[in-house]
Amino acid sequence: YESVVFAPIPYSATTPDIRNIYKGPFDAQKTESWRYRHWLGTDGLGHDLAASLLAGARVAILVGVVSMSIATVIGLLFGALAGYFGDDGFRISRGRLVLNGAGLLAGWFYAFQVRGYVLSEAIQHRGLGVELMKSLVLFAGIMALANGLVYFTKKIKWLKKRVGLPLDLLIMRAIEVVNSIPGLLLLLALVAVMPKSSILYVMVIIGLIRWQSIARFLRAELLRIRNLNYIEAGRALGYSHRRILFGHALPNAIGPVLITVAFGMASAVLLESALSFLGIGIGAEGMTWGRLLAGARHHPSAWWLALFPGGAIFITVTALNLLGEALSEE
Known part of the structure; x- marks a missing residue:
């Protein structure tokens, strides 16, 4: 917020009041007026x-x-x-299954393992959001490439055959x-x-x-x-x-x-x-x-x-x- 007019609590959670340390709601408190009283008490650092x-x-x-x-x-x-x-309701071609499995492994390796040091540095310097988005985009790109290659497996009879996955x-x-x-x-x-x-x-x-x-x-x-x-x-x-x-x-x-x-x-x-x-x-x-x-x-x-x-x-x-x-x- 930019400004507050007559806030019900005139303190922030990090504002210390060294004159009132461990003061209870009913204890005598050193304040200018009732407006600045700590109605629920304070902790060891004087926080309201x-x-x-x-x-x-x-x-x-x-x-x-x-x-x-x-x-x-x-x-x-x-x-x-x-x-x-x-x-028994989900069926997928062997080619798509193989390529998606390979895509998951490759995507995880290149997007998160190879870039692990970059992500660690981003955590220390508050840039995690941008670097994590880059990793997710890279992962999605690898998965899209893997699914795009499925087109070329349709010419191979063994890879074209559909198999069921016991998802449940x-x-x-x-x-x-x-x-x-x-x-x-x-x-x-x-x-x-x-x-x-x-x-x-x-x-x-x-x-x-x-x-x-x-x-x-x-x-x-x-x-x-x-x-x-x-x-x-x-x-x-x-x-x-x-x-x-x-x-x-x-x-x-x-x-x-x-x-x-x-x-x-x-x-x-x-x-x-x-x-x-x-x-x-x-x-x-x-x-x-x-x-x-x-x-x-x-x-x-x-x-x-x-x-x-x-x-x-x-x-x-x-x-x-x-x-x-x-x-x-x-």
Whole structure:
């Protein structure tokens, strides 16, 4: 913002007040007037707790929304493939299968392994977005080239033959592998190898380990929907799989996914708070509810440092869970 007129809280989350350190809401405070009173108290550096709670709310909402957006995209993709095609509905030519497999390996190697040093340097100098986009464009270009070469395989009989892929089996086994590892343990392991503490990494990692439930719910719904009359009618009319899946099946199967997303956002807020409480994942400059809650350990008598951040976490998680329950009852 450019300017604020009579802000309800005249402090920022990083503004120290050395005259009021570890002051509770009901303690005597050294302020010019009631306007500058710390209504929820201060921490060990004199930071206003109310301002810190608002800053932490922004982080919590950002983590919940962005991480579950990533998880939703991944879950929708895998769940749709597993539920709609099953184990025998997806067929692909051997040439396309071989070239796409080679393209994936080559794209990963040249876009991320060869450029690994460039990406690491970009992380240190805040240029990750541009370099990551270059890697993604390179990866997409290699995959496009691999699919373009499929045209030349049509002249070879063995490569032209179409084979079935058990997508349902492969995706469900992948889900079981990810589910077999405790989420918090996997998150701690991945965050530990990150070259720099950043909220961006936390959001991406949470999204990468929280897509399984979305995929499973969508798969179960599509297994029911794909045999309904209007889907059979679409096939009889010669509609493509893409049109049937994205135009008819997926819109009618999205309900359970919204329920899972609401519960997933609550889980993401808890995971981020746990990481912040342990002092990992988020940069030292970030203000989060978990970090505020951890400050109560250094001064056990400062009850407000445990009550208000803990209450904020409890209210947010409860509200998201109630939202999920309300969606499930509709």
